[in-house]
Amino acid sequence: MATKKTTASAKKKAAPAASFSLNTTDFKESILKHLHSTLGTDENKASNRAWAEATAAAANDFVYERLRQTQKAHFEADTRAVHYLSAEFLMGRLLSNNLHNLGVFDAAADALKDLGQDISVILDEEPDMALGNGGLGRLAACFIDSLATLNYPAIGYGIHYEHGLFRQEFRDNRQIERPDEWREYGSPFEICRPESVQQVPLFGYVETVFDETGNMKKKWHPGRVIKGIPWDVPIVGYGAETVNILRLWESRASDFFNWDVFNAGGYIDSQAENAEAEAVSKVLYPNDETEAGKQLRLIQQYFFCACSLKDIIRRYSRAHGNDWSKFSTQNVMQLNDTHPAVAIPELMRLLVDEHDLNWDDAWTICRESFAYTNHTLLPEALEKWDVSLFERVLPRHLEIIYEINRRFLEDEVEVKWPGNDEIKAKLSIIEEGDSRKVRMGHLSVVGSFKVNGVAQIHSELVKKDLFPEYDALFPGKFTNVTNGITPRRWLKACNPRLSALLTEKVGENWPRDLELLRDIAKYADDPAFQKEYMDIKLANKVDMAATILELTGVEVDPTAIFDIQIKRLHEYKRQQMNLLHILALYRRLLENPDYDMNPRVVIFGSKAAPGYKLAKDIIYALNCIAEKVNSDARIKGKLKVVFLPNYRVTIAEKLIPAADLSQQISLAGYEASGTGNMKLALNGALTVGTLDGANIEIAEEAGEENVCIFGMNVDEVQALQAQGYNPWDYYYSNPELKAVLDWLDTDYFTPGKPGELSSIKRSLLDGGDPYMALADFQSYSDAQKDADSRYSDKAGWARAMIINTATMGKFNSDRSMEDYVRDIWKLTKCPVK
């Protein structure tokens, strides 16, 4: 990273975070003014919500001013910009983040205090903006934070879902889903921009026509048109020099289309049309890493891509008119996975059909403008659309895809591998077979100038296992950018105690330059510093224990090991292996109440996709096991199990600062990167992890001795798969493993209802254990034992935690952004004022 070599002392003298000042008195006046004139209430009767909105409005006075300055600077400089196209942005709460990035958090806290209000209570009013499922959506949120912080011209484009990820409740230990209502009464963090509405055509048919000069043209007669309404969420960079925007599209029925129906006497029908159009942005698909193949999802994807491209073109044309020669020097579009891949044929359609470019020129522009990030190798996540569905929804786009494919196979594949039909079938954007399909990953690779994976090992596997022929055909197209996280949200704001200590030691610039934290490594063996650091960890655990009690009624000991697995529920992430280990510990304690282990609280936070049966069974099992274990007096509180309901960004912000152990236990080769692993390590937790995704790089940075690595590596996994994996071998040869699996068939955890937990055992034995939990079980159990004995060595443990915090600089998402800028986007900074 560019700033790595800057000395700490130079950094300490750098300008403070805020580029303007706002003292407590000003802030107080501003909050009162907004309470009166924006909220129409007064301090004697204001609800917490009103206080929160008034505080947001006070902050917005600055945000909007910086936004205006930013837009002016970008327009005047006419700079190249990146457009981050993503179906998900998992923003979490915005007020606390904006106050931190504006540099006025303390002023706001003091102002509210003077007004008799507690800022933490006020901040708690805000619902999470959960317009994403998990890592992919949260990554997008971290990236736009970093882009604004680094003064890069960037826009995030996505969908303004009315309902974000469902709210999770437990009923009789089972997950039930309730609709998320993040903006039931509006949100103070978004601005509607009716002046930038876009029309989106859908369905219909394609007509071949000839223009005056006899040229053949294609004319799409859409069956419907819906409109996209943009909502802008200001993205405040740290220090608030740049304020970029996240532009989210809301769908509505198109006025003019509706009037026809209305005037024809179809008032009632027109209401049905409204509902259909509004359905497009109504709800986020809750399937993480599985493609559903549903029509509405394809329409969602096309909807936000079509709106975004027209928006980009409108902005471009304002400066460059009909001169398309600079389009790809002014614009780059990053595809966050294949969800926005339909933007490629849409840009072709706009250029060829609507702006009369010839195919070759249009294709050159496309291929110079798109870049694609792959986030998984899981086959069930690689999107494929039935040709018949595509044809119905987007008939012209299907034609364009066929033409892209025909030229690609004839001009590129045939030239490289003449007469090789097998390779052609493999590389074709169309999958042949009983039902023909459009392969969105193939389309993304063919239509982009760069393709990146999200951690070193993942990027290697993308080349080696997923797209080897493409890598041979397009040398240099494939690259890596390791993911990152914003240290503003994931350390400064969420862990104020540790942040204060770090600032005291290395100065106030670490939230920009996380490499500065390396400096604290020199205190790793200093008993006084160790005490300060561990006192903070304990205080965070005490807070967390209170939250656990409040949310679950379970009492936990803050001095116990807080062992945390927080992530979506997936077989490949292997929560079921953690479950087996809990049963093993419980069994050891029952057999020997003096079994030597530190008290441990195993904490889960996780949502299962509503249709993912086994994932929901695992949640159910963990809740049942928790009930039994937590109330079993025989084990004297040495083991507790907690499953926190409705895990989300806001819960993560409380849990991560309180973690001792970070469970990152995916089968090697399956977790593309992981980003929770980075957040937990930055906040001091030791990783119990496989050599998968970014765990490998975390271990490199922290040093092998400061993580607990276990299990098969990618090569060993692939070798075992090739040789033929038989989970029964492990069942019969490991008595403890057999005992805990058999336990699941009894009614021990579900009194009177034997067999209720059997699906987990079945999936691991009859089901073939596709993610090899049984093969890694013993090694996992050993690593957990190792972690336990290291926890007993207080000084050694403190040292390891400190080193973890000190060495996570690489995982600053600012570094990820600089990597993208250097290797892919080629942007230049545009300082504002």
Ligand code: GPV
């Ligand atoms: I594809 N990821 C996700 O959260 N949802 C998805 O639909 C897909 C990928 C995740 C990966 O699983 C993580 O390993 C990765 O860290 C994250 O994307 C961000 O790259």
